[in-house]
Amino acid sequence: MARAPGLSRHTPRLAAAIDRRRDARVRRYRALGRIPEPRRADSMNTHTSDSRVTVRNAVAEDAPFVNEALADTFGSTMMAVHDELLDATGDAAAVAERDGRRVGVITYRLDGTQTWEILSLAATEPGIGAGSALLDWLRAEATRQRVTRLWLVTTNENLAALRFYQRRGFDLVRVERDAVTRARRLKPSIPLEDDGLPIRHELVLEWRL
Numbered sequence: 001m002a003r004a005p006g007l008s009r010h011t012p013r014l015a016a017a018i019d020r021r022r023d024a025r026v027r028r029y030r031a032l033g034r035i036p037e038p039r040r041a042d043s044m045n046t047h048t049s050d051s052r053v054t055v056r057n058a059v060a061e062d063a064p065f066v067n068e069a070l071a072d073t074f075g076s077t078m079m080a081v082h083d084e085l086l087d088a089t090g091d092a093a094a095v096a097e098r099d100g101r102r103v104g105v106i107t108y109r110l111d112g113t114q115t116w117e118i119l120s121l122a123a124t125e126p127g128i129g130a131g132s133a134l135l136d137w138l139r140a141e142a143t144r145q146r147v148t149r150l151w152l153v154t155t156n157e158n159l160a161a162l163r164f165y166q167r168r169g170f171d172l173v174r175v176e177r178d179a180v181t182r183a184r185r186l187k188p189s190i191p192l193e194d195d196g197l198p199i200r201h202e203l204v205l206e207w208r209l
């Protein structure tokens with residue numbers, strides 16, 4: 001998803017949580033006296049979600065959580081992506097829960113009968129498996145409904161999302177140069193840069209069933 005200001009923007013809180021998790025991982029490895037080894041290629045598409053995280057279809061009562069999660073994570077529930085201004089809550093959504101708390105949301109739209117576009121994926125408690133569980137859920141649901149392609153748009157500076165999706169079998173299929181520059185005409189609040197990286201291009205990733 002593009003920024004709404006964009007899916008790709010980490011709030012300072014999320015960014016700090018991701019940094020803390022990465023630092024803890026590096027410290028753990030250093031304590032063991034070894035450099036992290038890359039994961040085996042055959043394990044890259046099969047992430048086991050935390051079994052305490054469950055996912056279900058969103059219902060009307062989830063609307064306040066969904067709206068708040070999107071606004072908090074991406075700055076707004078409206079997104080400017082592929083030259084359109086869209087409602088990021090989409091046609092359908094699923095919510096992740098752990099210990100009775102909502103911990104993440106995925107929204108998507110039915111883009112033709114056999115294709116779904118992921119509009120947003122947000123973990124309100126990052127690093128506990130909510131993002132993975134939501135993606136696993138959507139893939140299972142897509143398989144069940146004979147959808148043949150899932151796709152999404154992220155932006156060039158969102159390195160965490162690029163990593164997250166590629167490690168889960170999504171493939172980069174297109175770069176829309178300067179699409180974010182154009183999107184600022186629809187949504188002027190899209191930041192110009194993040195962590196020193198200019199935000200300019202949209203990247204299309206897909207997963208085929």
Ligand SMILES: CC(C)(COP(=O)(O)OP(=O)(O)OC[C@H]1O[C@@H](n2cnc3c(N)ncnc32)[C@H](O)[C@@H]1OP(=O)(O)O)[C@@H](O)C(=O)NCCC(=O)NCCS
Nearest residue numbers: 001007008050121122123126127128129130131132154161
């Ligand atoms: C990208 C995003 C959705 C990932 O969600 P998440 O819930 O943090 O992701 P997960 O916890 O499932 O996985 C993240 C990492 O934590 C690991 N993890 C999973 N369960 C875990 C657990 N119980 N404890 C610790 N780590 C865990 C995963 O293995 C993964 O690491 P890896 O990528 O090295 O394999 C989240 O960071 C987010 O909301 N980002 C901001 C919005 C965004 O950019 N969305 C995507 C744009 S299209």
